[in-house]
Amino acid sequence: MLREIARGVVGGAVGTGAMALAADLRRRRYAHHRGIDTSEIDVILDYDDSEHVVIAASTLLRHVIGWAPRTAEGRHALFWVVHWGYGSVVGTAHVGLQHLLGREPAPGFAFFAGSQVMALGLFPVLGDTPPPWRWERRLLVTSFVQHGIYAGAVAAANTATARLITRR
Structure with a gap:
C-alpha cells in the first residue's frame, strides 16, 4: 500500500513538473511575442499559475484553521x-484508477x-474566479491543455514506475 502511495506521489510530482514547465514556456512565449519581460506580464495566462491558487488555498486555510498568509512572501x-x-498528492488517485480500470488509456x-473537473469547480468556489462558462476562451483552452499535460505525465510516470516495480 505504501509503495503504491509513493508511486502515485512521484507520478503526481512528475505531472506537476511537466505542467510547471509548460506554464513557464507559455509565459516566455507570451512575453516574447509582446517584446516584454516575463515579469511584465499583466494578465492571467492560466488560473493554475496565478494568484487564484493562493486565494483558494487561503480561503480553505481560513475556514479550517483560521489562518492565511498575510505577506507577499507567505503567499x-x-x-x-x-x-x-x-499536484503530487493528487497523483495517487491515478494509481487507484489504474487498479480499478486496468491498463491505459482508461x-x-x-x-x-x-483533474479538469476539480479545476473547473475549485477555482470558482474557493479561488474567486468566475464560473467556467464565463472564463475567457484562452483560459479555458489553457486549462484543458495544462491538465492534459499533467494527466499524461502522471499516467506515463505511474505506468513506468509500475513496470519497474514488477520487474524486481
Whole structure:
C-alpha cells in the first residue's frame, strides 16, 4: 500500500513538473511575442499559475484553521506548497484508477477528467474566479491543455514506475 502511495506521489510530482514547465514556456512565449519581460506580464495566462491558487488555498486555510498568509512572501510560499503538494498528492488517485480500470488509456482519461473537473469547480468556489462558462476562451483552452499535460505525465510516470516495480 505504501509503495503504491509513493508511486502515485512521484507520478503526481512528475505531472506537476511537466505542467510547471509548460506554464513557464507559455509565459516566455507570451512575453516574447509582446517584446516584454516575463515579469511584465499583466494578465492571467492560466488560473493554475496565478494568484487564484493562493486565494483558494487561503480561503480553505481560513475556514479550517483560521489562518492565511498575510505577506507577499507567505503567499508566494503557499503557492509553491499548494502547487507541488496538491499536484503530487493528487497523483495517487491515478494509481487507484489504474487498479480499478486496468491498463491505459482508461485510467489516464478518467484522471484527466477528474483533474479538469476539480479545476473547473475549485477555482470558482474557493479561488474567486468566475464560473467556467464565463472564463475567457484562452483560459479555458489553457486549462484543458495544462491538465492534459499533467494527466499524461502522471499516467506515463505511474505506468513506468509500475513496470519497474514488477520487474524486481
